[in-house]
Amino acid sequence: MKIRTLCAAGLVLFGASAHAFTQETHRRIVLDAVEYMKANPDTTNFKKLQSGAQRAGFTIDQLAQALGQGAYDVDDFEDTYLCGATTGNCQMAPVWGLGAAIVKYTSYWHFQNHGAGHDQHGNDFGGYNYNKLTVWGDIDNMAASWLYGDYLDDGPGGLKGWFGDGSKYNSYSLTEKNYRLGGNSSPEMYADFEKMPFQPLDNLGQYWFQQFLTKPTLQSLGFVMHTTDLLQPHHTWTTSALNHSGWEGWVNDYYDREKLNESSLVTAALKSYTPLKPTDTDIRPLLTQGGAISYSRGGAVLSSTDHATRLGVAKVVVPHAIAMVVHLLNRAAERL
Template identity: 65%
Template sequence: MKKIILCAALGAATLNVHAFSQETHKRIVIDAVNYMAQNPSTTQYQKLANYAAANNMSVSALAQLLGQAAYDVDDFEDTFFCGAITGDCVQAPLWGAAESIVKYTSYWHFQNHTQGADIHGNDFGGYNYQELTVWGSVDSMAATWLKGDYLDDGHGGETGWFRADDTRYNSYGITEANYRIDSQSNYSMYDDFEEMPFQPIDNLGQYWYQKYLQSGNPQLLGFVFHTTDLLQPHHTWTTSDLNHASWESWVKDYYDQENLNNMQLVQDALESFDPLATNSQDIRPLLTQGGAFSYAQGGIVLNSKDHYDRLNTAKLVIPHAIAMVVHLLNHAMVAR
């Protein structure tokens, strides 16, 4: 299926960013569909097959499309920070590729379980440098580099010195507003990076799920599945550092070799989630369950590079990530 461009919310860049690696995101979704195919009597597989047919594709092709959409969320060009002095607005730091911060959009991909409710009124907030309880040099480097820089709020909004304004995208009026579900914001929260309280990733997932329910578009449903970042412990302990990038590379490298997608482990993981009510359109309770699991089980990978420490954690969080997608797919097939 031809990729759909959604009101300038998506971009065309292809660099990796910090989260589960993009390829891992895609594999998790494909494995969730494979699990459903292998277990049609206990999942909504037949409805999924009907959905694929209604979109003129095979189930295998649908799995690829959904997985690619989950992959693509890291490539969104929807978040620009602007220089406090120059007013120049960019979507990534110059040094980002070397430190795994390739796009600022990735700051929407956290749910901080080390803290309670945030200033917006969310049960768990997202990335907020001044509220971190664990951090490393990458977090501090970003906060130093971006000190005083502001979130692009479009023409006529915040500017640098002498009204310097090179706005590129109204990130506050579009991206933050999209993810402001059931919460509140004002622009003063976003005029200094080091104090920005980013919306959590479950709000991102809820936004795209609502768009799927309205349209039935499989690409929009695929965007929802980027929320498997909630099973990546760095995204619930909340840090851009502490072995963040090397852990994600390890998961990608050993995904098949260590059989991280073991279907028996996926079946066991399915039972640890409380399924969503069919008549509910709010998927965030399920997503938060995934975040609570990774926070409780995965902290060791922030401090250890030992293969078996990583393996023990991966055999917990990857099957749970696949199981979470199965639950979401089951719900998506009956919710419309």
């Protein structure tokens, strides 16, 4: 990924060359969260957010665009390779992915399964694990059949296919380690795709928030904002199928036409969360609250494509996604 860097006053702005909510929806949610804060400076931490941007030589709109780009870019990560059980050849996407809503294997880190509870890593809610899905469909089954026995790339000399070891990245010791956050893992847990316990999305968000606290960059903070996938019901019911891509496309298409970002809905949604304290370093409780909202109130879109049904769910989950970002930015403004 090509990156250009602008830095001033200790704050670094990264811009990357360039599904879950579509990538554009991820961007819009972040932009609307900043706009909400701008319109409500007395009830949000907007003044500190703006001051942090100004000290670094950026306008608030430049800050918003950079954060939105970071949220957008997470779907483009090239950090997860699965390797063939027979060939040992490692790839970052299935050959049929573009036609089946699985573009890259990195998307498997973008779930939090509220139907299965804790996982073998020690997380309160696990991530995608085909063996523990409570709902599933054609794309889940296609992946599990196509990738049966395939393993997560764990570097040269690790797990192997029958005819070789084609390691390209060592996703286990890099990506999985980043999202492990002190939990229990072993390469053997990732030896067969159909039983792989992928780390949950809140761990991805927590990892990048830790990076932001250590060295504040708009790129790492933007990556945190991709956790609005927790307000996408398919990511908490946990399935790649059941109208997954169709629903996300619908949200993108009707985002403005149906005013899914209506300010009064965001104001109400903010009350659904326990706000982060100015010194909080673990944002996972807030993220999990967002996941609980989509799981409890969004399941209808897995079985229905009716416009009214989708609109009813969207009027809940999109404002709550924007509200979750506002809470994250209220906390992040203390570090900018």
